[in-house]
Amino acid sequence: MKIEDYLNISPYSLSKRDKRKFLISELNKLTQIHYEGSTEYKSILDSYNKNFFNYDNYESFYPMPVRLFKEFDIKTCKSEEVLKVLTSSGTTSQKVSKIFLDKETSGLQTNALVKIMQTYLGKERLPMLIIDSKSIFKDRKQFSARGAGILGLSNFGRDHTYVLDEHMNLDEGLIKDFLNKHGNKKFLIFGFTFMVREYLYQEAINKKLKIDLSNGILIHSGGWKKLVEKAVTNEVFRSDLNEIFSLRSIHDFYGMVEQVGSIFVECEYSFLHAPIFSDILARDPITHKVLKFGQKGLLQVLSILPRSYPGHSLLSEDIGTIYGEDDCKCGRAGKYFKVHGRLPKSEVRGCSDTHASEVVTNK
Amino acid sequence: MMKIVAPNNITNLDQLDIEQNVYEPFASLSIEFIDDVSKNILKDNAFKEFPELLALAFWMRKAHIMKLKNYFLEKSQDEFLLGKGIVFHLAPSNVDTIFVYSWFISLLVGNSNIIRISDKENHQIDILLNSILMVLNLKKYKKFQKRVAIIKYGHEDKITELLSSLCDCRVIWGGDTTVQHIRSIPIKPTSTELIFPDKFSFSIIKASEFIGLSNFDKFYENFYKDAYSFNQMACSSIKLVVWVGEENIIDKSKILFWNNLSIYLNKRTHEDIQGAEIMNKLVAEASLAITNNTPIKKYKNPLINVVELDSLKFADEFYHPGAGLFYEIKVSDLSEIYKFITRKHQTIAQFGYSKDELKNSIKSNMPNGIDRIVPIGQALDFSNIWDGNDLFLSFCRQIDIQ
Numbered sequence: 001m002k003i004e005d006y007l008n009i010s011p012y013s014l015s016k017r018d019k020r021k022f023l024i025s026e027l028n029k030l031t032q033i034h035y036e037g038s039t040e041y042k043s044i045l046d047s048y049n050k051n052f053f054n055y056d057n058y059e060s061f062y063p064m065p066v067r068l069f070k071e072f073d074i075k076t077c078k079s080e081e082v083l084k085v086l087t088s089s090g091t092t093s094q095k096v097s098k099i100f101l102d103k104e105t106s107g108l109q110t111n112a113l114v115k116i117m118q119t120y121l122g123k124e125r126l127p128m129l130i131i132d133s134k135s136i137f138k139d140r141k142q143f144s145a146r147g148a149g150i151l152g153l154s155n156f157g158r159d160h161t162y163v164l165d166e167h168m169n170l171d172e173g174l175i176k177d178f179l180n181k182h183g184n185k186k187f188l189i190f191g192f193t194f195m196v197r198e199y200l201y202q203e204a205i206n207k208k209l210k211i212d213l214s215n216g217i218l219i220h221s222g223g224w225k226k227l228v229e230k231a232v233t234n235e236v237f238r239s240d241l242n243e244i245f246s247l248r249s250i251h252d253f254y255g256m257v258e259q260v261g262s263i264f265v266e267c268e269y270s271f272l273h274a275p276i277f278s279d280i281l282a283r284d285p286i287t288h289k290v291l292k293f294g295q296k297g298l299l300q301v302l303s304i305l306p307r308s309y310p311g312h313s314l315l316s317e318d319i320g321t322i323y324g325e326d327d328c329k330c331g332r333a334g335k336y337f338k339v340h341g342r343l344p345k346s347e348v349r350g351c352s353d354t355h356a357s358e359v360v361t362n363k
Numbered sequence: 364m365m366k367i368v369a370p371n372n373i374t375n376l377d378q379l380d381i382e383q384n385v386y387e388p389f390a391s392l393s394i395e396f397i398d399d400v401s402k403n404i405l406k407d408n409a410f411k412e413f414p415e416l417l418a419l420a421f422w423m424r425k426a427h428i429m430k431l432k433n434y435f436l437e438k439s440q441d442e443f444l445l446g447k448g449i450v451f452h453l454a455p456s457n458v459d460t461i462f463v464y465s466w467f468i469s470l471l472v473g474n475s476n477i478i479r480i481s482d483k484e485n486h487q488i489d490i491l492l493n494s495i496l497m498v499l500n501l502k503k504y505k506k507f508q509k510r511v512a513i514i515k516y517g518h519e520d521k522i523t524e525l526l527s528s529l530c531d532c533r534v535i536w537g538g539d540t541t542v543q544h545i546r547s548i549p550i551k552p553t554s555t556e557l558i559f560p561d562k563f564s565f566s567i568i569k570a571s572e573f574i575g576l577s578n579f580d581k582f583y584e585n586f587y588k589d590a591y592s593f594n595q596m597a598c599s600s601i602k603l604v605v606w607v608g609e610e611n612i613i614d615k616s617k618i619l620f621w622n623n624l625s626i627y628l629n630k631r632t633h634e635d636i637q638g639a640e641i642m643n644k645l646v647a648e649a650s651l652a653i654t655n656n657t658p659i660k661k662y663k664n665p666l667i668n669v670v671e672l673d674s675l676k677f678a679d680e681f682y683h684p685g686a687g688l689f690y691e692i693k694v695s696d697l698s699e700i701y702k703f704i705t706r707k708h709q710t711i712a713q714f715g716y717s718k719d720e721l722k723n724s725i726k727s728n729m730p731n732g733i734d735r736i737v738p739i740g741q742a743l744d745f746s747n748i749w750d751g752n753d754l755f756l757s758f759c760r761q762i763d764i765q
């Protein structure tokens with residue numbers, strides 16, 4: 001089967017055996033392609049002096065630390081084939097990941113995303129409320145992860161309505177107008193988890209706004225770090241939105257700029273699901289041995305989409321638990337899991353009190 | 364937030380009044396104080412789980428202090444040595460015991476002391492401080508109220524400026540950046556400064572001796588101590604292993620060494636190692652692979668990753684993440700290493716060489732760096748001679764009487 005045909009299979013329909021067979025053959029092909037195309041990737045594989053090809057299991061593929069994309073420009077395609085460069089949204093002092101996309105990879109990512117999202121949203125474009133500000137698109141050349149996320153999801157919407165101004169103030173008028181027009185039928189809401197909570201939910205509470213989002217489907221992402229600090233768990237997040245806005249259809253998704261497209265969306269039972277384009281492993285954070293279902297560990301994400309950069313097998317810095325495969329109550333096939341947060345940063349030890357725990361390499 | 368830990372009768376720095384006059388070196392009150400602190404620590408079960416703190420307590424025992432006294436008297440036989448006055452110690456935030464060694468050596472030669480401790484949370488430092496304060500606040504040490512100040516604060520230059528203006532000698536323990544930064548803050552024209560910047564340490568193993576070793580367990584225990592304490596991040600921690608000898612013996616030794624170290628590590632628990640440190644290691648070794656195409660070897664235990672370098676030249680320049688990343692290099696003769704030695708190199712933890720061999724080797728090669736050479740197992744032991752300075756002498760003035 002070709003990947004184009006594979007993309008036409010419903011994203012949660014393959015059982016373990018069929019999925020694994022196709023993914024492993026693709027991942028082997030990709031390892032070969034990246035080994036030949038990326039000098040950085042080749043250097044790493046050569047350094048370990050191992051035969052990295054033709055594996056028959058996920059565990060054996062080199063799990064590339066995702067942070068390397070922050071330290072080096074790593075790509076497999078030729079420079080003239082680069083269509084766009086995605087960057088992660090780092091805070092001021094942090095380095096950002098740079099992900100080089102060519103036409104093929106970008107196309108595959110878009111297609112995969114469409115297939116996944118359609119299972120939640122249907123095939124028609126829905127009116128779309130965006131809990132963000134248009135000002136995020138100031139620099140068109142470099143897409144930040146936030147911008148890329150919005151643009152990616154925008155394909156599923158129409159009448160895109162950005163309800164925050166550049167200072168993150170909520171424009172109630174815009175929401176009211178939108179709801180007058182579209183509120184009676186199914187519509188799409190997209191925003192980053194933290195922003196939905198702070199700039200929509202908290203604003204509505206503070207200003208005692210009455211907003212009815214009962215026909216909305218909220219897709220959100222971005223991680224829970226800031227919210228967990230405020231003791232807002234996924235359960236609290238969901239039940240609060242339900243109570244204030246009558247919003248019931250809420251789907252978090254887990255994805256990263258290093259693997260756009262093959263995202264993991266949250267089902268009705270609050271589990272994230274691996275679609276047929278990607279898979280996931282949890283590893284012990286110290287030994288990196290692959291863990292059994294139910295054990296908490298470092299997540300490794302596998303995806304068959306990255307062709308222009310070696311991002312098909314990545315070791316994330318996220319901690320999560322995989323609960324099972326093919327037997328979630330929601331009926332979707334594939335592994336289902338939860339993400340608990342980031343790998344805690346290491347304490348600085350030793351004589352010096354100035355070293356950052358972030359890696360600094362000589363280039 | 365600034366906090367004055369001692370003296371306990373002042374609440375802000377304007378009230379700080381530290382005596383500049385010195386005590387006689389090894390005054391009995393100073394020795395008694397240090398011995399009392401030692402006793403206080405040794406009777407407290409809270410310290411049992413911290414070997415570095417216990418080692419400190421043993422260093423402070425009266426019997427050992429008397430040895431140091433003899434050593435000092437021998438050094439000062441024909442000269443007249445007196446303390447400098449007020450010594451200001453800036454301690455690093457993560458090697459918990461350094462500030463005590465630095466302070467107590469200075470106290471022993473008769474100085475008043477001001478100690479800066481980082482305001483970062485640190486359980487070990489807190490229990491250590493509590494134990495010291497308990498003794499310091501005893502009535503019999505009332506005189507010390509004006510001879511010691513312990514101040515906890517973050518990177519607040521204003522405070523460092525004030526304390527620097529008071530001292531006759533400033534001691535900076537810290538990384539290069541800290542040292543550089545604090546050096547830009549003036550001290551009195553008559554004051555001196557002692558600095559301890561980032562250093563790089565390594566191990567040298569004579570392969571022919573290693574291969575004939577009978578007690579391997581002791582060897583690994585010693586190596587473990589020097590490499591894995593402080594997660595390999597102290598200035599004296601072993602980060603590189605230099606094998607010396609014939610190629611075929613080295614190759615045999617290497618396999619034996621790393622495999623057996625792996626077995627040794629499997630027997631120990633490593634509760635303090637963090638996932639982030641392992642991740643940093645993976646990133647560091649992959650980065651090295653990209654920039655230098657260095658071969659990486661993994662072993663059964665996750666705390667051993669060995670990166671083969673073809674030259675010692677750059678080893679100290681790479682970011683070292685700790686967590687059991689070792690650089691490795693082989694040479695046919697010890698003399699081959701010296702051309703790469705710089706001021707940055709501190710400790711050689713060696714195996715297989717006699718003291719005379721080492722002395723002759725240093726004598727004939729006169730390297731630009733290297734502060735100490737110790738048997739494997741003693742790299743992290745504190746000594747009053749550090750980075751080429753004898754602290755006893757550095758905290759003193761020598762009065763020349765003709």
